[in-house]
Amino acid sequence: MLFKIGFLKVSIIDVLDIALVSYIFYKIYDFIRGSMAARMVAGLLSILVLSVIADSLNMSGSSWIFSNLKTVWVIAFVIIFQPEFRRLLIYIGQNPVIRKIVRVATPRFIEEVKNTLVDLSKKNFGALIVLLRDTGIKSIIETGIQVQAQVSKPLLMSIFNPRSPLHDGAVVIQGDVILAAKCQLPLTQNPKLDPTYGMRHRAALGLSEQTDAIVLVVSEETGMISIAENGVLSRGLTEENLNKRLEEAFSVKPTKKKTFADFMNWGEQV
Helix, strand or coil, X not given: CCEEECCEEECHHHHHHHHHXXXXXXXXXHHHCCCHHHHXXXXXXXXXXXXXXXXXXXXHHHHHHHHHHHHCHHHHHHXXXXXXHHHHHHHHHCCHHHHHHCCCECCCHHHHHHHHHHHHHHHCCCEEEEECCCCCCHHHHCCCEEEEEECCHHHHHHHCCCCCCCCCCEEEEECCEEEEEEECCCCCCCCCCCCCCCHHHHXXXXXXXXXXXXXXXXXXXXXCEEEEECCEEECCCCHHHHHHHHHHHHCECXXXXXXXXXXXXXXXXX
């Protein structure tokens, strides 16, 4: 026991427990701060406060409504915050300690995208590229022109050529496939955003706030490369920084291909 407060005995384990819980709540707050999830949390807390006030004032009608909402509270919470839960799990999985334990391999399309962005940056060609992960964006893909072609540097360069009719809007990529071009992305509604951000940067932030996608931007004015992830925009990326961020986001655990001998050995074990 370290010390005693009244009848409460405080030990080292209690202090560590409080510190751990405080750290977890701080990281969750830092994770959702400034995003759409923060506004939804504020809305849910407002409903909770109103339910407490209604109960204390014996407002039977309001209390009945809030008591019925409580029966579906957990299910609604999971459904509403599904994208945030997914982003949180991905955020945890990208922890350097975890990544050292799990060895990963880099997908081939990353090299094509990286080389394209570097060349676009040198030519000051504006670009907006969405790299999908788990969250689907079917409604956004439908706003563009269907492409359904393998990712390649020549194709991406031709799309973002200023003379191309597809250069405005975003290119959406899933794995090794370019799904669509000239897609319209939702703009961020963050009132604290730097006023120097252009429409491409605002669109990149807007989508990254609502999904777990990685959104890449090349500024038409400066040629600067930026990346938006989890509602945070990182600007002025070098080729090395860009390659590292993409590898961290899309590296997968390598799997050994099954051979005929493996199946024969599996049969003997059974």
